[in-house]
Amino acid sequence: MRALRRSWLLGMGFACILGAAAVTHAQTRSGADRPGSILMFPKVVRTASRDTIIQITNTGNSINWVHCFYLSAPDGSGYCGATDFELVLTRQQPTQWRVSQGRRVDPSDSFGDPGAGFDPGLIPPVPPGFQGALVCVEVDSNGNPFGQNRLKGEVTVLDDSNGDVAKYNAFAVAALGQGQDNPLNLNDTEYETCPGQLTLNFSPRGSRDPVVEALGNASLNSFISTNLTMLSCNLDLQAGVRSNGTVSFIVYDEFESPFSGSFPYQCWSTIDLGNTPQTTGQFRSVLLPGGAINTIFAQARLTPSGTGLVAVVESAHADQAGVVGTAASNLHTSGSAVGTVRLP
Amino acid sequence: MMRFEHGEVGMTSRRISKVIALAVLGGVAWAGVAGAQKVSSEEAAGYLVFPKVVVDVSGDLSDGIPKDTVIRITNTSGNPSTVHCFYVDGTPRCTIGAGLDGDGACETNEDCDVGGICTLASCQAINFDLNLTANQPVGWRASEGVVTTGFCVGGTSPGFPCSQNSDCAGLGATCKAQDIGRVPPLAPGVFLGELKCVQVVGTGTDPNLPVNRNDLVGNASIYRVNSSVVDVQTYNAVGVQAVASDGATRNDTTLVLGGNSREYAGCPAQLVVDHFFDNADLSTAREVTSDITLVPCSERLEVDDNPAVHTLQFVVFNEFEQRMSASTRLRCFRETQLSRLDRRPGQESFSVFNVAVQGTLAGQTVIRPVPTGNGDPGNGILAVVEEFHRNPNNVVRSAAFNVHLRGDKAQPDTVAY
Numbered sequence: 001m002r003a004l005r006r007s008w009l010l011g012m013g014f015a016c017i018l019g020a021a022a023v024t025h026a027q028t029r030s031g032a033d034r035p036g037s038i039l040m041f042p043k044v045v046r047t048a049s050r051d052t053i054i055q056i057t058n059t060g061n062s063i064n065w066v067h068c069f070y071l072s073a074p075d076g077s078g079y080c081g082a083t084d085f086e087l088v089l090t091r092q093q094p095t096q097w098r099v100s101q102g103r104r105v106d107p108s109d110s111f112g113d114p115g116a117g118f119d120p121g122l123i124p125p126v127p128p129g130f131q132g133a134l135v136c137v138e139v140d141s142n143g144n145p146f147g148q149n150r151l152k153g154e155v156t157v158l159d160d161s162n163g164d165v166a167k168y169n170a171f172a173v174a175a176l177g178q179g180q181d182n183p184l185n186l187n188d189t190e191y192e193t194c195p196g197q198l199t200l201n202f203s204p205r206g207s208r209d210p211v212v213e214a215l216g217n218a219s220l221n222s223f224i225s226t227n228l229t230m231l232s233c234n235l236d237l238q239a240g241v242r243s244n245g246t247v248s249f250i251v252y253d254e255f256e257s258p259f260s261g262s263f264p265y266q267c268w269s270t271i272d273l274g275n276t277p278q279t280t281g282q283f284r285s286v287l288l289p290g291g292a293i294n295t296i297f298a299q300a301r302l303t304p305s306g307t308g309l310v311a312v313v314e315s316a317h318a319d320q321a322g323v324v325g326t327a328a329s330n331l332h333t334s335g336s337a338v339g340t341v342r343l344p
Numbered sequence: 345m346m347r348f349e350h351g352e353v354g355m356t357s358r359r360i361s362k363v364i365a366l367a368v369l370g371g372v373a374w375a376g377v378a379g380a381q382k383v384s385s386e387e388a389a390g391y392l393v394f395p396k397v398v399v400d401v402s403g404d405l406s407d408g409i410p411k412d413t414v415i416r417i418t419n420t421s422g423n424p425s426t427v428h429c430f431y432v433d434g435t436p437r438c439t440i441g442a443g444l445d446g447d448g449a450c451e452t453n454e455d456c457d458v459g460g461i462c463t464l465a466s467c468q469a470i471n472f473d474l475n476l477t478a479n480q481p482v483g484w485r486a487s488e489g490v491v492t493t494g495f496c497v498g499g500t501s502p503g504f505p506c507s508q509n510s511d512c513a514g515l516g517a518t519c520k521a522q523d524i525g526r527v528p529p530l531a532p533g534v535f536l537g538e539l540k541c542v543q544v545v546g547t548g549t550d551p552n553l554p555v556n557r558n559d560l561v562g563n564a565s566i567y568r569v570n571s572s573v574v575d576v577q578t579y580n581a582v583g584v585q586a587v588a589s590d591g592a593t594r595n596d597t598t599l600v601l602g603g604n605s606r607e608y609a610g611c612p613a614q615l616v617v618d619h620f621f622d623n624a625d626l627s628t629a630r631e632v633t634s635d636i637t638l639v640p641c642s643e644r645l646e647v648d649d650n651p652a653v654h655t656l657q658f659v660v661f662n663e664f665e666q667r668m669s670a671s672t673r674l675r676c677f678r679e680t681q682l683s684r685l686d687r688r689p690g691q692e693s694f695s696v697f698n699v700a701v702q703g704t705l706a707g708q709t710v711i712r713p714v715p716t717g718n719g720d721p722g723n724g725i726l727a728v729v730e731e732f733h734r735n736p737n738n739v740v741r742s743a744a745f746n747v748h749l750r751g752d753k754a755q756p757d758t759v760a761y
Contacts, residue, residue, distance in 0.1 A: 117663020117704035167743035296503035297483035325574035
């Protein structure tokens with residue numbers, strides 16, 4: 001009997017080891033290139049010339065309920081307001097909408113129209129001048145958080161004045177089980193954590209663009225600028241309490257010279273790097289007053305205090321006539337930092 | 345049968361329990377360490393893949409607008425890093441005729457002389473090395489490469505490459521030494537292909553041996569620029585992390601990606617692409633098409649004049665949850681409009697990737713390499729997608745984005761150089 005028990009114990013042990021070995025192939029899932037349970041779209045804009053198309057896809061083989069929040073933090077308002085709506089995505093269903101128009105529930109949409117397809121629900125439009133973020137959470141049919149890690153998303157930012165387009169992937173936070181509660185804890189127990197550090201490859205503000213100089217209309221008058229948009233992983237979507245923090249950064253140019261500093265961030269923040277008092281010296285080319293960076297290529301390591309942060313960067317490349325091309329990209333990430341998302 | 349006294353049995357059981365507990369803990373710890381490594385477009389890694397690099401500074405390709413690519417690679421470590429890189433030439437070239445650039449580059453058979461076929465010709469790799477100091481970011485135009493030994497300081501062109509002070513423009517400009525190595529220029533002519541970079545030891549009798557480090561991040565910006573157009577798109581290089589990050593030097597130049605003997609994380613089992621269907625109207629003034637660039641995870645760089653051909657399966661879903669499929673083949677590089685994956689040029693409106701077939705704007709495509717199971721090199725793939733927005737005046741603007749990755753292939757991939 002005892003021998004049997006020992007065999008059983010040994011068997012269990014080996015099974016555990018094999019099980020552990022089997023999960024060596026498992027990968028951390030949070031990020032901008034894997035599906036997850038919380039989608040964070042840091043940059044959504046509707047201005048006079050710019051608009052945004054959101055794409056969200058259910059990559060799973062069963063129906064998925066999604067609770068979404070447009071988030072904005074108007075300057076001087078002191079709060080971080082949210083407008084919510086709900087989506088229902090059938091298995092493997094992709095959907096999309098233009099934020100200026102939202103999406104109606106209209107089964108009579110014609111073949112090829114923007115509203116064609118199963119309408120996922122009534123999606124409100126955002127008002128003119130909107131700048132903010134979109135956060136979407138997998139829930140069950142009763143609206144309770146329910147992690148299935150089946151959501152992925154993309155954002156297309158359009159400029160209808162010149163036809164320009166920029167695109168980035170939503171950051172997806174993976175759930176680590178299916179029994180989540182409110183608030184959502186991004187702590188590697190309920191959900192995976194957010195990045196603890198962001199790495200940005202960029203060109204200092206005011207740098208000459210080597211390609212525009214060589215192939216375009218420039219004559220040493222091209223101009224590169226970079227906009228960074230950040231979304232905190234500490235969000236109170238119930239009370240709209242505005243979270244605050246500080247991002248400390250260190251910038252290295254191609255001579256390996258370091259420049260450091262910090263700037264504040266809130267629940268949602270956008271900053272033209274090199275064009276604010278806190279970033280002038282470190283993110284600005286020597287070609288501009290106060291600039292310190294002597295090279296065209298640089299990297300910045302951004303470390304938020306206290307809570308995690310996700311971000312997207314958009315670079316603008318202008319020739320001397322003011323013709324501009326923009327490109328968006330996701331930042332590189334490392335480390336981990338906790339966050340909390342409180343739902344209404 | 346051996347018999348034990350009570351105490352002895354208890355002791356043995358405790359010992360066994362301890363062994364099991366340690367084994368389980370060890371196993372879990374091992375899983376925690378090894379499982380953390382992944383293929384990703386946003387984390388530092390020891391092996392970088394830039395799926396698309398394009399150079400066409402004369403504008404020989406169809407839209408006539410010059411193209412160039414800026415490559416950026418950053419060492420995120422506080423220690424120096426050496427990087428061994430390969431451009432893999434995936435430019436289609438004519439079997440007969442000088443093609444568009446005088447060197448045979450072509451887009452269709454019509455670009456070739458009579459009887460000539462436009463086909464993927466060489467898949468040849470060109471290698472070079474970079475020496476990065478601690479935390480150093482570097483960048484270069486793929487057309488020009490790096491053939492200088494410093495960067496301008498001061499004047500009106502700070503940061504531009506130089507070898508002597510006279511290379512720099514403006515009053516007081518000097519050339520400050522900073523030698524990162526030599527990168528071959530890809531111009532003149534047309535180049536369409538990929539870039540692969542491995543973090544290597546950089547010293548000793550074989551400086552190109554890989555090291556167990558994950559310090560590199562990179563991205564690429566593809567430009568379409570002329571006197572009236574500035575169109576820029578950026579994507580992140582796909583990073584393949586080394587399983588161990590102890591800094592040790594490995595003993596051969598074959599990287600094993602995934603599988604039971606993995607040295608690097610395994611390539612994804614599937615790619616998931618959200619896209620607009622080709623020729624969808626996003627507004628009255630904006631029609632969209634998408635190009636996908638596919639590259640294999642397994643490659644015998646510099647030594648393979650006949651790369652393996654892989655079959656890829658595409659499963660496409662529209663906003664009605666309707667499912668369609670297609671398949672295609674991949675040799676060492678494939679860049680094509682989505683609607684031309686399953687249809688010939690001129691027949692795009694019959695493609696499962698076209699709005700004329702699907703009827704909705706957005707789609708989801710799952711791409712899966714079909715396992716061969718015959719001992720061939722692994723069939724993992726990586727990709728990047730570009731979106732082209734065209735207005736009624738035929739002005740085109742574009743954006744690139746990284747695709748989503750799902751799963752981890754059971755079959756390993758190998759990269760040999």
